[in-house]
Amino acid sequence: xxxxxxxxxxxxxxxxxxxxxxxxxxxxxxxxxxxxxxxxxxxxxxxxxxxxxxxxxxxxxxxxxxxxxxxxxxxxxxxxxxxxxxxxxxxxxxxxxxxxxxxxxxxxxxxxxxxxxxxxxxxxxxxxxxxxxxxxxxxxxxxxxxxxxxxxxxxxxxxxxxxxxxxxxxxxxxxxxxxxxxxxxxxxxxxxxxxxxxxxxxxxxxxxxxxxxxxxxxxxxxxxxxxxxxxxxxxxxxxxxxxxxxxxxxxxxxxxxxxxxxxxxxxxxxxxxxxxxxxxxxxxxxxxxxxxxxxxxxxxxxxxxxxxxxxxxxxxxxxxxxxxxxxxxxxxxxxxxxxxxxxxxxxxxxxxxxxxxxxxxxxxxxxxxxxxxxxxxxxxxxxxxxxxxxxxxxxxxxxxxxxxxxxxxxxxxxxxxxxxxxxxxxxxxxxxxxxxxxxxxxxxxxxxxxxxxxxxxxxxxxxxxxxxxxxxxxxxxxxxxxxxxxxxxxxx
Numbered sequence: 076x077x078x079x080x081x082x083x084x085x086x087x088x089x090x091x092x093x094x095x096x097x098x099x100x101x102x103x104x105x106x107x108x109x110x111x112x113x114x115x116x117x118x119x120x121x122x123x124x125x126x127x128x129x130x131x132x133x134x135x136x137x138x139x140x141x142x143x144x145x146x147x148x149x150x151x152x153x154x155x156x157x158x159x160x161x162x163x164x165x166x167x168x169x170x171x172x173x174x175x176x177x178x179x180x181x182x183x184x185x186x187x188x189x190x191x192x193x194x195x196x197x198x199x200x201x202x203x204x205x206x207x208x209x210x211x212x213x214x215x216x217x218x219x220x221x222x223x224x225x226x227x228x229x230x231x232x233x234x235x236x237x238x239x240x241x242x243x244x245x246x247x248x249x250x251x252x253x254x255x256x257x258x259x260x261x262x263x264x265x266x267x268x269x270x271x272x273x274x275x276x277x278x279x280x281x282x283x284x285x286x287x288x289x290x291x292x293x294x295x296x297x298x299x300x301x302x303x304x305x306x307x308x309x310x311x312x313x314x315x316x317x318x319x320x321x322x323x324x325x326x327x328x329x330x331x332x333x334x335x336x337x338x339x340x341x342x343x344x345x346x347x348x349x350x351x352x353x354x355x356x357x358x359x360x361x362x363x364x365x366x367x368x369x370x371x372x373x374x375x376x377x378x379x380x381x382x383x384x385x386x387x388x389x390x391x392x393x394x395x396x397x398x399x400x401x402x403x404x405x406x407x408x409x410x411x412x413x414x415x416x417x418x419x420x421x422x423x424x425x426x427x428x429x430x431x432x433x434x435x436x437x438x439x440x441x442x443x444x445x446x447x448x449x450x451x452x453x454x455x456x457x458x459x460x461x462x463x464x465x466x467x468x469x470x471x472x473x474x475x476x477x478x479x480x481x482x483x484x485x486x487x488x489x490x491x492x493x494x495x496x497x498x499x500x501x502x503x504x505x506x507x508x509x510x511x512x513x514x515x516x517x518x519x520x521x522x523x524x525x526x527x528x529x530x531x532x533x534x535x536x537x538x539x540x541x542x543x544x545x546x547x548x549x550x551x552x553x554x555x556x557x558x559x560x561x562x563x564x565x566x567x
Contacts, residue, residue, distance in 0.1 A: 084513045087520035088363045095524065096362065096372055099531050100183025103190055106534075107541060111185040111396055117548075121390065122397035158402065159450065160252040161364045161515075162410040163429040166420045169360035170343030170352050171334040174411040176361025177368070181403035184371025185396040190530050190537045193392035194218070195377025196385060197540060198562045208470045209381025211236055211374040211526050216471075217562050218533045232525045236374060237468055239522030244465055246514045250287075250495030251502055253454035254279035256431050260440075260447035280499035283451065287458045287492040298459045299379075309452040310406070316445055317409030320437045324416040331415045367519050369402040371395075374526035378467035379460070387560055389544035413437070462491060 104111065111118065165173040191211070198217045199209030212233045220229035254276045258264070263275030291298060321328060339361075343352045352360075370376055376395060385391040410430065414420050417433035434442035469487060473480035502511060530537070540560070546552040559565035 080513050080517065084516045088359050088516055092520055092524050093358065093362055095527055097183065099527050100187050103186045103534065104183060106538065107186060111189065118393045118396050121393050158368050158406045159410055159430045159453065161367050162407045163414050165360050165364035166411060166414050167429055169357040170338050171331065171415050172338030172343055172357040173361035173364065174335045175339030176358050177365040177403060177407060180362045180365035181369055181371065181399050184365065184369055184399045187527065188371040188376060188395035188399050189392040191372070191374060191377045191526065192380045192395035193388045193537055193540055194530060194533055195381040196388035196391045197536065199381040200563055202470055202474065207382045208467050210378035210467050211529065212468060212471045214533060215529055218536060219529065232529055236522045236525045239518060239525065240464065240468060242518045243461065245494050246498065246518055249454045249457050250280050250283050251499040251511065253283055253450040254499055255428055256450040257447045259428065259431050260443040274503055276503050277500055280496045283454055284492045284496040286455055290455050290459050291462045291491060298463055302456060302459065305452065306456060309449060309456065313406065313449050314409060316434065317413050320413040320416060320434065323437050327416055328412065331412055363516050365403060366523055367515060368407055369399045371399050372527045373519060373523050375464050378464045387544055389540050458492065458495065
């Protein structure tokens, strides 16, 4: 079974998906006039620059969440497990060169996520309570089913996408990684419970499960409100910690950057416990971990951004570009430099354990404890962010209020945090913790393949919206005052 899943992982994250993502990213980049590069300053001004300004309520537009709450929830879902354990594993599996491919992938990912967020906002719908929901399944139904006259055939990609997304609900690994880091930082190996001995990792997993239940008990609005306060704090804390690690080893930083660039195109030789890696494998690992970290093309972030108060779909799409840049070029780079500078990436360890040893090498016990605290926050925010994605899909599946919807929602709320702790118990007991990364790659590849193909099909709608946005903000062309900026308004 494991051999089959390893084979499937190689197939899914092989030439077809990598080629699709690169070619689609290049297509949107070229046809948009290299928007993410030429207008990078504008993107930062309209996103990161707004974080230090008082929000203008009059210009927000309709929606359920503020743009800042939406980006905080989206970043909460992306920044976390993938940025620490995922990046550490990328270095351990592909060497320093994998980071170069993470960077290159993210540059195209900036436009991919802008497109999917823009379409998610454009095709969003309101439920019977007046709450805004959207995402890939919504633009599949409206864009493919209605506008392109696919009829009920839109259900095929939507079903595959939905299964791919919900597979991450049953197979998750953030609980395990955070539990490992916390147990390792505090030296918790076994805990005696009467006549039974329980592994410290499992006990930490149970406690994290309980914490996740508490955080997600209030639904999307309360999660967004909490994350708007929690995410900036955790991000700044981690950045400061990473910068400290870099400053301590500042004389070695140029050599690390040189290794990242050269190894990306020449492969990595065997070093210590590292078996060496060919260029093709470096590309595969780098791109897979990039998608798992920043989720560009995965179709997840549009499900929370679609709930945002925004005057124009492209305006919210800018936050998607910012999200990828911040996630990969800032947070992931800090993790990568810290891991490579520590030298521990060649000793055969990976994931959270490798990240823990890296920061411990720079800061000692204090570094281990601080990383443990950050990982707990990251794990809770990741779980909360994904909780909102699952809700968006369920809201689409059960559009109308009714008995069946009530039953499904009650069951979902009851078991929402259990899979994480169950996987932690299983992987610890079977001592097969490396296997989780194979499953992680598979569960991210399936929905990504479907979503990227769909946004490519719906590209004309994005470019119509982009043309309108450029006319309104850059003075390029004439503004059509009668233009419908949201599909729901168009169909009323």
